[in-house]
Amino acid sequence: MPVVDVVTAPLESSAADLVAIGAFAPASGERTDPPELSAPAAALADAAGLDLTTELSAAGFDPAVGTVLRIPTRGSLPTRTLLVVGLGSAEDATAATLRTAAAAAASAAERVETLTLALADAVDELAPAVGVQAVAEGALLGSYRFGDYRSKAQPFELATIGVQAVGEPDAARAAVTVARVTAGAQCLVRDLVNTPPQDKRPPALAERAVAEVAGLPIETRVLDEVALAEGGYGALLGVGQGSEAPPRLVELSYAPAGATRHVAVVGKGITFDTGGLSLKSSDAMMTMKLDMAGAATALAVVRAAAELELPVAVTAVLALAENMPSGTATRVSDVLTAKDGTTIEVTNTDAEGRLVLADALVHAGELEPDVIIDVATLTGAAVVALGDRIGALLSSEDQLAEGLLAAGTAAGEPLWRLPVATAEYGDRLEGAIADVRNTAGRSAGTIYAGLFLHRFVPEGTPWAHLDIAGTAWTDEARGELAKGGTGIPARTLLAWLRTQ
Numbered sequence: 142m143p144v145v146d147v148v149t150a151p152l153e154s155s156a157a158d159l160v161a162i163g164a165f166a167p168a169s170g171e172r173t174d175p176p177e178l179s180a181p182a183a184a185l186a187d188a189a190g191l192d193l194t195t196e197l198s199a200a201g202f203d204p205a206v207g208t209v210l211r212i213p214t215r216g217s218l219p220t221r222t223l224l225v226v227g228l229g230s231a232e233d234a235t236a237a238t239l240r241t242a243a244a245a246a247a248s249a250a251e252r253v254e255t256l257t258l259a260l261a262d263a264v265d266e267l268a269p270a271v272g273v274q275a276v277a278e279g280a281l282l283g284s285y286r287f288g289d290y291r292s293k294a295q296p297f298e299l300a301t302i303g304v305q306a307v308g309e310p311d312a313a314r315a316a317v318t319v320a321r322v323t324a325g326a327q328c329l330v331r332d333l334v335n336t337p338p339q340d341k342r343p344p345a346l347a348e349r350a351v352a353e354v355a356g357l358p359i360e361t362r363v364l365d366e367v368a369l370a371e372g373g374y375g376a377l378l379g380v381g382q383g384s385e386a387p388p389r390l391v392e393l394s395y396a397p398a399g400a401t402r403h404v405a406v407v408g409k410g411i412t413f414d415t416g417g418l419s420l421k422s423s424d425a426m427m428t429m430k431l432d433m434a435g436a437a438t439a440l441a442v443v444r445a446a447a448e449l450e451l452p453v454a455v456t457a458v459l460a461l462a463e464n465m466p467s468g469t470a471t472r473v474s475d476v477l478t479a480k481d482g483t484t485i486e487v488t489n490t491d492a493e494g495r496l497v498l499a500d501a502l503v504h505a506g507e508l509e510p511d512v513i514i515d516v517a518t519l520t521g522a523a524v525v526a527l528g529d530r531i532g533a534l535l536s537s538e539d540q541l542a543e544g545l546l547a548a549g550t551a552a553g554e555p556l557w558r559l560p561v562a563t564a565e566y567g568d569r570l571e572g573a574i575a576d577v578r579n580t581a582g583r584s585a586g587t588i589y590a591g592l593f594l595h596r597f598v599p600e601g602t603p604w605a606h607l608d609i610a611g612t613a614w615t616d617e618a619r620g621e622l623a624k625g626g627t628g629i630p631a632r633t634l635l636a637w638l639r640t641q
Contacts, residue, residue: 142281142284142285142324142325142328143247143280143281143284143299143300143301143302144300144301144302145277145280145281145301145302145303145304145317145320145321146301146302146303146304146314146317147273147303147304147305147306147310147313147314147317148257148303148304148305148306149306149310152181152184152185152188152257152259152305153185153188153189153218153219154219155218155219155220155257155303156219156220157220157255157256157257157301157303158220158221158222158250158253158254158255158256159211159220159222159223159224159246159249159250159253159255159256159257160185160218160220160222160223160224160256160257160259161223161224161225161226161242161243161246161250161256161257161258161259161260162178162179162181162182162185162223162224162225162226162259162260163178163179163181163182163225163226163227163228163242163259163260163263164176164177164178164179164182164193164197164202164204164225164226164227164228165177165178165179165204165228165229165230165231165234165263166204166205166227166229166230166231168231175194175195175197175198176194176197176198176202176204176227177194177231178193178194179228179260179263180262180263181259181260181262181263181305182225182259185218185223185259188218189214189217189218190217191212191214191217191223193212193223193225196212197210197212197225202225202227203227204227204228204229205227205229206227206228206229206238206241206242207226207227207241207242207244207245207620208226208227208245209224209225209226209227209245209246209249210224210225211223211224211225211249212224212225220257224246224249224250224256226242226243226245226246226260227242227245228242228260228263228264231264234263234264235264235267236264236267236271236272236274236275236551236553237275237553238264239260239261239263239264239267239272239275239276239279240275240276240278240279240282240553240620240621241279241553241620241621242260242276242279243258243260243275243276243277243278243279243280243283243621244279244280244282244283244620244621245283246258246260246280246283247279247280247281247282247283247284247299247302248283248284250284250299251284251286251296251297251298251299252296252297252298252299253298253299254298254299254300254301255299255300255301255302255303256280256299256301256302256303257302257303257304257305258276258280258302258303258304258305259305260272260276260305261273261275261276261304261305261307261313262305262307268308269307269308269309269312269313269316270307270308270312270313270315270316271316272307273304273306273307273308273312273313273316273317273320274316274317274319274320274323275320276304276320277302277304277316277317277320277321277324278320278323278324278621278632279621280302280304281302281320281321281324281325281328282324282327282328282621282622282628283621284297284299284302285328285331285623286623287331287332287335287623287625289332289336290337304317319449322445322448322449322635323445323631323632323635323636324632325445325448326441326442326444326445326628326631326632326635327441327627327628327629327631327632328628329353329437329440329441329444329628329631330434330437330438330440330441330626330627330628330631331623331625331626331627331628332626333346333349333433333434333437333440333626334430334431334433334434334437334613334614334625334626334627334628335430335625335626336430337430338412338413338429338430338463341412341430341433342384342386342412342413342463343381343384343386343387343388343389343410343412343461343462343463344365344386344387344389345386346389346410346412346433346436346459346461347363347389347391347459347461350391350393350436350440350459351363351391351393353440353444354393354440354443354444354447357395357444357447357448358395358397358447359393359394359395359443359444359447360393360394360396361391361392361393361394362391362392362393362394363389363390363391363392364389364390364391364392365387365389366378366381366387366388366389369388369389369390372480373478373479373480373482374390374479374480374500374504375477375478375479375480375500376477376478376479376480376485376496376497376499376500377390377460377462377496377497377500377501378477379471379475379477379487379496380411380417380462380464380471380490380493380496380497381462381463381464381497382469382470382471383417383418383464383465383466383467383469383470383471384462384463384464384465384467386412386463388460388461388462388463388497389459389461389462390458390459390460390461390500390501390504391436391440391457391458391459391461392456392457392458392459392504393439393440393443393444393456393457393459394443394454394455394456394457395443395446395447395454395455395456396454397450397451397452397453397454399452400452400453400454401452401453402453402454402511402512402641403453403454403455403456403508403509403510403511403512404453404454404455404456404510404511404512404513404514404638404641405455405456405457405458405505405506405508405510405512405513405514406438406439406442406443406455406456406457406458406514406515406516406634407435407439407457407458407460407498407501407502407505407513407514407515407516408433408435408436408437408438408439408440408457408458408459408460408501408515408516408517409432409433409434409435409436409460409494409497409498409501409515409516409517409518409519410433410435410436410437410459410460410461410462410497411429411432411433411461411462411463411464411493411494411497411518412430412432412433412461412462412463413429413430413432413463413464413465414426414429414432414464414491414493414494415429415464415465415466416464416466416490416491417464417465417466417470417471417490417491417493418466418470418471418472418473418490419473419489419490419491420466420491421491428614431518431613431614431626432464432494432518433461434516434518434609434613434614434626435494435515435516435517435518435607435609435613436459436460436461438516438609438628438630438631438634439457439458439459439516440457440459441628441631442455442457442631442634442635442638443455443456443457445631445635446635446638449635449639451638451639451641453638453641454510455638456505456508456510458501458504458505459501460497460498460500460501461497462493462497464490464491464493470490471487471490472487472490473487473488473489473490474486474487474488475487476572476574476575477496479496479499479500479503479597480499480500480503480504481503481597483499483576483577483596483597484572484575484576484577485499485572485575485576485577485578485579486572486573486574486575486577486578486579487578487579488572488578488579488580489579489580492579492580492590494517494518494519495517495519495579495590495593495594496579498515498517498594498597499593499594499596499597500597501515502515502594502597502598503597506597506598506599506602509599510602511602511603512541512602512603512604512605513598513602513603513604513605514545514604514605514606514607514634515594515604515605515606515607516607516609516630516634517606517607517608517609517610518608518609518610518613519587519590519606519608519609519610520533520586520587520590520608520610521586521610522583522585522586522587522590523586523587523608523610523611524610524611526559526587527557527611528611529611529612529614529615530555530611530612531555531556531557531611531612532549532554532555532556532557532607532608532609532611532612532629532630533556533557533559533587533606533607533608533610534546534549534556534557534558534559534605534606534607534608535558535559535560535561535587535588535591535595535605535606535608536558536561536603536604536605536606537561537595537598537603537604537605538603538604538605540603541603541604541605542558542605544637544640545605545607545633545637546558547637548633548634548636548637548640549630549633549636551636552630552632552633552635552636553620553621553632554612554629554630554632554633556607556630556633559587559588559591560588561588561591561592561595562585562588562592563592563595566581566585566588566589566592567592569581569582569589569592570589570592570593570596577593577596579593587608590606590608591606591608594606607630609629609630612627612629612630613626613627613629614626614627615627
């Protein structure tokens with residue numbers, strides 16, 4: 142990840158390899174009219190004696206959000222090249238606009254060493270620190286590359302990113318620090334999701350989780366298969382019993398002095414999902430290394446909370462298992478006993494995420510947190526309903542749901558709330574021979590999964606479930622997202638935690 146810092150020197154004196162400035166669509170709405178420069182871009186053009194508007198028009202530049210155009214300065218400035226970045230309509234511009242534009246600039250700068258961004262004050266309505274954070278986050282996310290498994294390193298030289306200071310320099314530096322941590326959290330999730338499944342089987346991923354928080358004020362606890370059996374984690378063990386790599390439950394606790402709130406973040410960590418004996422097709426398995434994105438998110442959030450020294454206690458509970466078919470795998474119609482004694486009839490072994498989360502939610506509840514949030518790539522129904530750009534949210538409390546919805550909007554990671562329809566669908570939980578069953582047909586699949594999970598949350602504890610089955614992965618690069626793991630919704634949870 143490149144180094145990112147605040148630049149306080151006048152923009153016209155910057156000797157960075159690239160200086161990024163913004164341009165808006167014409168206010169007239171007419172495509173034939175020239176783009177309109179942002180205030181920093183106009184000031185820089187005046188200082189250098191450049192007629193940027195004419196150059197942009199001559200080049201046919203379309204200032205849609207994230208489009209870029211290089212313009213040589215021909216000696217009029219210390220920097221040799223300006224990078225004009227489209228910001229779309231000025232009326233519609235938000236922090237998300239700046240984040241996407243900065244990501245596009247960083248991606249375009251991959252073969253230069255230094256980049257300075259003069260975008261943070263392009264949107265007048267934003268508080269200075271918000272603009273700085275958005276630009277820094279976008280640049281760091283846009284510079285992300287995962288090349289650990291390539292035999293030859295891909296060309297990428299960007300080493301230093303400067304964000305032009307807006308407002309008080311100290312406040313801008315504080316915003317950059319937050320951006321560095323939040324973008325780092327998202328990139329950690331991306332790294333873990335993109336890692337091939339042979340290198341993140343449950344014992345290995347548990348070790349990686351502990352290593353990632355080393356040196357931070359975070360207490361770690363790992364339950365192996367023996368401890369899980371002794372503790373009655375029958376659902377987690379049942380999912381993992383088909384694999385030669387046994388399951389793990391990881392607890393990571395950040396408890397700052399004086400904290401008055403305790404939030405538990407529970408993550409589904411299926412390191413590879415074949416579907417078990419309810420076997421997926423080969424095509425359906427192609428992206429199933431992503432099925433531990435929830436656990437990776439929980440890990441990244443607790444690490445970032447400690448790095449930011451947030452005044453709220455955060456415990457991450459990672460339920461790690463590999464769902465494999467074998468002679469020892471759980472069968473359809475087997476009955477598993479969860480940690481709280483609930484018996485679960487397995488009607489589909491490919492609905493395994495809710496099983497590992499059942500034990501993890503009971504574990505989290507025993508810690509008596511004020512709030513429990515679980516994160517999981519849980520249901521295909523969420524993808525059918527909301528696609529790959531909006532996550533599903535279910536919650537037992539309106540205030541919690543509203544806070545998470547607002548945080549998702551601020552982070553550019555939108556959520557849509559679905560009901561916890563206990564009265565309408567609660568009867569479907571009942572198993573034929575056990576207390577509950579893990580599936581109930583194709584209809585209302587995401588709602589049923591939420592109902593199942595809520596069954597394992599202590600009564601009265603505010604709870605939210607984020608189904609990221611669609612948003613945890615992208616097959617195409619877009620905005621600040623590279624192909625592969627997206628790292629969503631780490632920044633949403635961090636934005637919400639900062640309000641607690």
